[in-house]
Amino acid sequence: MALHEYTDEELMERFQDGNESAYLLIVERFKDRLFNFIYRFVNDADNAEDLVQDTLIKVYTHRHSYREIAKFSTWVYTIAGNLARTELRKRKRRATFSMSSLGIGEKDYEIPSEDESPTKDHEEAQTEQNVRYALGKLPLHFRTVIILRDVQELSYEEISKIMKIPLGTVKSRVNRARLRMQEILKNLDIKHGG
Amino acid sequence: MNCSDLRSRISELLDKETSYTDSQKFHLHLETCGDCSELYAGLEKTRITLASEPSKSLSADFMARLQERIRMDLAKGPTLWQQLTTPKVAGLSPMSLSGLVAATLSAIIIGVSLFQSEAAPLVAPPQSATGQLVPGGSAAQPASPLSRPVAIQSAVPDSLKQKSDSTRRDFSRQIKLVNRDRP
Known part of the structure; x- marks a missing residue:
């Protein structure tokens, strides 16, 4: 069987046995998904890319910590989520000691402008910008479930394992987070006179 | 079904996790309530936007940089924990x-x-019936469970035994001095 036909868990097993090509294939499969995941957290492409690298290096160096009892994606998202949250906490600490903290709490979450994207339909670009802003305004525990559920489209069971919280809590938290996000978007529309 | 009922379970409807009967009730409410209908449409639009790819993507040299970092990491060698x-x-x-x-x-x-x-012996120095300390009286006391086994004592080097003996002698001398000063 060719390497690309293996599941993520089987690839990880090959990698644990010393097959470096299996690792490269894992990287290929996950790098864009992880970037998308982390970027939604930190809202900074360069920072997100560094964190994707950190995640994949941890997969490399801690490969023997992974046990096949868990899905590989659960394990890798847990690593990435922890790194992203640590980064946000660091930013918050830095902001506390800087004058810029008197303005917006977190970097890059500015009120979306009316700039037109040359590659996208104006309305679509505006919606994307607003959604990114609203996501950035959510408290971290709400933001995490929204990213895992609506960006990564993971199952509630998987989110429960990644976040180490009961399934019922995940469902109610997703519901509350989605409603909170709609409130933010509604207020944004009012602000822009929409 | 009222607005509050729907809002507390609107994610179920969005994720298509409701039963057929509940789904009918939800949709019936949505048809009659403008606010909830607007909310549901907003939630759907947001979810579609979130699921779409971000406009930015990884840089072209991402893989090269990753391999370089791994190479540097390997050169450092494994940590104690690893x-x-x-x-x-x-x-x-x-x-x-x-x-x-x-x-x-x-x-x-x-x-x-x-x-x-x-x-420093684990057992407290022996005391007389009057509560006074009995110097060097250990030989008269019954064996304590905390006493050291003979085999271990014989395994102790002579230099340590001498040190231990001198410690005991110092201790006895101090007790004599204390007793002498008492009224």
Whole structure:
């Protein structure tokens, strides 16, 4: 069987046995998904890319910590989520000691402008910008479930394992987070006179 | 079904996790309530936007930089924790390694406690019926469970025994001085 036909868990097993090509294939499969995941957290492409690298290096160096009892994606998202949250906490600490903290709490979450994207339909670009802003305004525990559920489209069971919280809590938290996000978007529309 | 009922379970509807009967009730409410209908449409739009790819993507040299970082990481060598948790360290599993570490620590703790018991006896100095300390009276006392076994005592080097004897002599001298000063 060719390497690309293996599941993520089987690839990880090959990698644990010393097959470096299996690792490269894992990287290929996950790098864009992880970037998308982390970027939604930190809202900074360069920072997100560094964190994707950190995640994949941890997969490399801690490969023997992974046990096949868990899905590989659960394990890798847990690593990435922890790194992203640590980064946000660091930013918050830095902001506390800087004058810029008197303005917006977190970097890059500015009120979306009316700039037109040359590659996208104006309305679509505006919606994307607003959604990114609203996501950035959510408290971290709400933001995490929204990213895992609506960006990564993971199952509630998987989110429960990644976040180490009961399934019922995940469902109610997703519901509350989605409603909170709609409130933010509604207020944004009012602000822009929409 | 009212607005509050729908809002508390609107994610179920969005995720298509409701039963057929509940779904009918939800949709009936949506048809009659403008606010909830607007909310549901907003939630759907947001979810579609979130699921779409971000406009930015990884840089072209991402893989090259990752490989370089891994190469540098390997050059640094494994950390102590990695050495302990990696199964193939010296052909031992992490469990056997942790067992070895535990055994070594136990041996060190036992060794240190034995040495300390040589230098300062674990049993309190014997006392007379009047509550006075009896100098050098240990021979008259019954064997204490905390007394050291003879085999261990014989294994103690002569230099340590001499040190221990001199400690006892100092201790006896101090007790004599204390008794002499009492009224």
